[in-house]
Amino acid sequence: MANRVKFLLLALVALLFSGCVNEPKPYDYSPLLSAKPRSILVLMPTNESLEPKGSSAVLANATLPLSEAGYYVFPVALVNDTFKFNGVSEASEIHQIPLHKLKEIFNPDAVLYINVKTYGTNYAIISSATTVALEAKLVEANSGTLLWEHSAVATNQGQNNGNIFAMMIVAAIQQIADSVSDAGFGISAWADNLLFMPDCNGCLLRGEYSPNFRQDRQLAK
Secondary structure, three states, rough: HHHHHHHHHHHHHHHHHHHHOOOOOOOOOHHHHHOOOOEEEEOOOOOOOOOOHHHHHHHHHHHHHHOOOOOOOOHHHHHHHHHHOOOOHHHHHHHOHHHHHHHHHHHHOEEEEEEEEEEEEEEEOOEEEEEEEEEEEEEEOOOOOOEEEEEEEEEOOOOOOOOOHHHHHHHHHHHHHHHHHOOOOOOHHHHHHHHHHOOOOHHHHHHHOOOOOOOOOOHHO
16 A cells, blocks of 8 residues: 555656656747748858868768758859859858858858868777767848758767777777778768758758648647
C-alpha cells in the first residue's frame, strides 16, 4: 500500500512538472509569407573558422537543399565569376555590397547570407570530431526586410567503447583520415541540409516551386 501511495505521489509530481514545460514560441513567418520570394541569391559565406575551405564547401552544398525546398537558386559559379569580374572576391566584401546593387545585377527576390561558425576536425585526446556550424539569414532584396534566420550544427562525433588507449588510437587515426579526406565537405552537406530542412518550428518554408508549397507542418498549428 505504501509503495502504491509513493508511486501515485511521484506520478503526480511528474505530471505537475510536465505541465510546467513551456511549448517553444511559434516562429514568426509573417515576413516570409508576405514577401513570397521565388528566387534566392546565395552569397559566398563568411567564415569564422580557421579552415579556408569552409566557405566554398558550404556554398557548394547549399544549392541542392534550397532547390529541393522549391526556390530558384542562382548558379553559384556564375554569381562568383560576376563578383570576381568586378574585382570583389572576399566574402566579407561581398556581404557589404548594397542590396540595390545586387538587385540591379541579379534581380533576385531574396538574398541569403550564410556565416560559417565552425568547420573542421578537432582532436581531443580520446575523441576526434568534424563539426560544421552555420548561421543564416534571408533578406528581402527590395526592402532589406529580414524574412527568415536559422542556424544548424552537424558533427560526426561517435560513441566510445570505454577503452582509453583504443579510444586515443582511434581518435588519432580518425583525425588524420578526416583531415586528409576533408570530411568537413561531407559534414557541410549535412549541415546545409539541416539548415534548410522543412517541417519544424523555425525551419525554412517551402517555396512556390515545391509541390508541397504552403503545406509545411508548422503552418498547420
